[in-house]
Amino acid sequence: MDGTRILFDGFALLAMGSAGLCITRRNPVASALWLVVTLFALAALFVLLDAQFIAVLQVLVYAGAIMVLFLFVIMLLNLGRAAPTDLKGPLGLGVGVLLAGLLLVQLLVLRQAGPATGGAARATVEQGIIPTVARPLFTAYLVPFEITSLLLLAAIVGAVVLAKRKL
Amino acid sequence: MSFFLAASIIKIVVVFTVIMVGVALLTLAERRICAWMQDRLGPNRVGPQGLLQPAADGLKNLVKEETLPAQADQVLFMLAPIMSFVPALLTFAVIPFATPLPTRWGDVEMVVANLPVGFLYILAFGSLGVYGIVLAGWSSNNKYSLLGGLRASAQMISYEIAMGMSTVAVLLIAGNVTLTDVIAKQSPSLFTWNVFPLSLAYFIFIVAAFAETNRLPFDLPEAEGELIAGYHTEYSAMKFSMFYIAEYSNMVTASALMTTLFFGGWDIPFTTWDNTPPWTTLKTLATLAMFSAKVMFFLFLYIWVRWTLPRFRYDQLMALGWKVMLPLALAYVTVIATAIWFLHDGLGWTYDTRFALALFALNLVLAVPLFFVLDRGRIVAGAVAEA
Numbered sequence: 001m002d003g004t005r006i007l008f009d010g011f012a013l014l015a016m017g018s019a020g021l022c023i024t025r026r027n028p029v030a031s032a033l034w035l036v037v038t039l040f041a042l043a044a045l046f047v048l049l050d051a052q053f054i055a056v057l058q059v060l061v062y063a064g065a066i067m068v069l070f071l072f073v074i075m076l077l078n079l080g081r082a083a084p085t086d087l088k089g090p091l092g093l094g095v096g097v098l099l100a101g102l103l104l105v106q107l108l109v110l111r112q113a114g115p116a117t118g119g120a121a122r123a124t125v126e127q128g129i130i131p132t133v134a135r136p137l138f139t140a141y142l143v144p145f146e147i148t149s150l151l152l153l154a155a156i157v158g159a160v161v162l163a164k165r166k167l
Numbered sequence: 168m169s170f171f172l173a174a175s176i177i178k179i180v181v182v183f184t185v186i187m188v189g190v191a192l193l194t195l196a197e198r199r200i201c202a203w204m205q206d207r208l209g210p211n212r213v214g215p216q217g218l219l220q221p222a223a224d225g226l227k228n229l230v231k232e233e234t235l236p237a238q239a240d241q242v243l244f245m246l247a248p249i250m251s252f253v254p255a256l257l258t259f260a261v262i263p264f265a266t267p268l269p270t271r272w273g274d275v276e277m278v279v280a281n282l283p284v285g286f287l288y289i290l291a292f293g294s295l296g297v298y299g300i301v302l303a304g305w306s307s308n309n310k311y312s313l314l315g316g317l318r319a320s321a322q323m324i325s326y327e328i329a330m331g332m333s334t335v336a337v338l339l340i341a342g343n344v345t346l347t348d349v350i351a352k353q354s355p356s357l358f359t360w361n362v363f364p365l366s367l368a369y370f371i372f373i374v375a376a377f378a379e380t381n382r383l384p385f386d387l388p389e390a391e392g393e394l395i396a397g398y399h400t401e402y403s404a405m406k407f408s409m410f411y412i413a414e415y416s417n418m419v420t421a422s423a424l425m426t427t428l429f430f431g432g433w434d435i436p437f438t439t440w441d442n443t444p445p446w447t448t449l450k451t452l453a454t455l456a457m458f459s460a461k462v463m464f465f466l467f468l469y470i471w472v473r474w475t476l477p478r479f480r481y482d483q484l485m486a487l488g489w490k491v492m493l494p495l496a497l498a499y500v501t502v503i504a505t506a507i508w509f510l511h512d513g514l515g516w517t518y519d520t521r522f523a524l525a526l527f528a529l530n531l532v533l534a535v536p537l538f539f540v541l542d543r544g545r546i547v548a549g550a551v552a553e554a
Contacts, residue, residue: 029243029305036298056287064294065324071301072320075313129283130344 008048015041028074032067039063053129170272178279179260186259190415191221197470204474224408231404236307239401243306248402248409251299255416258292261285262423263347265433265455267446274446277433277455278347286344289424290331293379296417297323300381300388300398303410307401315397318481319388322378325488326385330375332496336368336503337361337428340518350432354442356520362429364526365503367533369429371496376421378488381414383473387481422465426458433458495537502533 015038022034039062046055137145195210195217202209211217235244265277282288297320304316340361341349353360362369378385389397399410426432433454435441441454479487506529510516516525 027240029240029302033243033302052282052284053287056284056291060287060291060294064291065327068294068297068301068320068324071298071305072317072324075301075305075317075320 004048008045011041011044011048015045029071032070032074035070036063036067039067053133174275175279178275178277182259182264182279183256186256186416186419187412189419190412191225192218193415193418193466194224194411195220196466197473200467200470201474204471228405228408233406234401234403236309236401238308240306240308243302244401245406247299247303247306248406248413249299250302251296252409252413252416254292254295254299255413255420258289258420259416259423261288261346262420262427263350263432264423264458265451266441268448268451269446276347277451281345281347284344285346286334286338286349289346290327290334293330293420294323294327296379296413299410299413303402304388304398307398309401311394311396312398312400315388315390315394315400319381319398322381322385322387322484322488325485326375326378326492329371329488329492329496330379332493332500333368333371333375334428335500336365339500339504339507340364346427346432350427350434351442352518353431354434355439356523357436358520358527359518359523360429360431360434360436364523364530365429366527366530367495367499367537368503369425370534371492371499372429373425374492376425377469377472378484380417380421380469382418382469384476384479385484386478387484390478392478418466418469419462422462422469423458425465426461430461499533502529 018034018037018041022031022038025031025034039058043055043058043063046052046058198220199209199211199217209217210220213219213223235241260279261282263276263278263281267274267276269275300319301316304312304314304319307313337349338344341352343349357363377383381388387397388394389399391397394400399407402410433441435453435457441450441457503526506526510522510525511518516522
C-alpha cells in the first residue's frame, strides 16, 4: 500500500465514522461539530484527488460559514441541551431505509462505471487550479449556473418575506 | 525530499517560536502603549522596562487553579480554547515572510507552506477561529457567555463576507491565488503596492479585519460593560490565557495579511534590488526585517485604535456590516473590475506603475463621495436620529 492509499483509507474512515456520530448524537451541538469533522475529512479526500480548489471551498463555505450559521441557530433557539428522542415511527424508518437503499444502488452503479483516470490532475497541471473549475462553469454550464443563482435569490427573498411581515 | 522535510520542520519550529514570543511581548506592548496614551507608566517592575512581565503573567496563569463550572459541557469547555487558538496559528503557515534563502542544498522558500491555493486557505482557516468563541460561549452554560458567543458568530459571518469581497480586487490584479504571486505583482515600485491601486478595498479590509479579530471598536463578543467578559466569563488560569494568546495571534496574522495583500509583503520600497535572483542571505535578512517592520506597524495600529475609539453598539455594528460594508464591497468589485478591463483590454496597458496610478486616481475620486456619506450622523446614526 502506498502513502496515498493509507491517507485515503484514513480520511474515508474518519468521514464515515464522524458522519455516523453526527446522526447518532442526542446533543445538537455535538452533532453539528461531528458534521464539521466529516466536512474536513471530505476536504482531505478532495486534496488527495488533486482538487485543492474544491477542498478549500469545502472548508471555506461549509465548515467556515454554513456550519457556523447552524451553530448560531442552535444557540439562538437554545436547542443546545440533549433532547429526548424524536425518532419517527415505522413509516419514517421505512422511508429512511428506502432512501439509503437507493443511494447504495447508485453507488454500486457508479462503481460499475469505473474510476476516473486522473483527468482532474491532468487538467490542473495544464490550466491551473482555478481555471479547471471556472472555465466550464462560465462556458458550458453557464445556464445552469445562472439558474442556480436565481434559485438562491428566490430563497433569500422568500426568507425575507417570511421573516418580515411588515416591510 | 528529506531536505524539504528538514527545512519544513525547522521553519515550523522557528515560526511557531517567533509568534509565541511575539505574542507575549505584544501583551506587554499593549499595556505599555496604553499606559503611555493615558499618561501612566504601565508595568515596568519585572525586569528592565517590564520586559519579563509576560513571563511572570504566564507563570501565574500556569499555577492558578483551573475552575470547571459544574453545569458546563466538560468536553467542549476544554476544547474551546484550543479551537480558537489553532486556526490563528495555521493561517500563518502560508504567508511568505522573506525572499528565498540560498543554502548549500538549494534555495529554501521563506514560507512554511507555499500552497497553490494559499489565499483561499487563509479565508478558509480565518473563518474557523469563530468556533472556539462560539463553543466557549455555549459550553459555559452561562447567559452572558452565550450572548457573547452568539454575537461572535453573527459578527464574524457578517464581516467575513465584506472581507472576502474586498480581497477579490487583489486577486483581480494578481490574476492568481498564490500569495507569492500576489507579492511579486506588487514589487515593481512603491505605487504598485495594492494599497494605492486598491485603496478602498484596503479600507474595507482593515475594518473587516478589526471585526474578525474582535478588537475594539468591534469587541462586542466580550463587551465588559454589558456581558461581564462575554464568551470567556467562566474561564480561568491557563484556559483563559489561551483565549488571550489566540486573540493576539489573530492580530499578528491579520497584520501579516494586511502587509502581504496590500503593502507588498517583504518588498522593500524605493528599490528593486530585493526583487530578483540571485538570492543572497543578505536579501533574506533585509526583506525579513522589512516584513517584520510592516507587521509591527499594523500591530501598533491595532493597539492605537483600541485606546482611541469607543465601542460600537450592537445594532450599529450589524447595520455597518450589512448596509454599508457589504454593498460597498460589491459595488467596488464591479467598478474596479470594469476599470481593470478597460485599462487592460480597452487601452492595452500591461500592469505597471502607470496602471496602478490610474487605478489610484479612480480610488481617490470614489473616496470623496464615500467618506462624505460615511460621515457620522448620516449612516452610523444614533438611536435618536433613526427614530
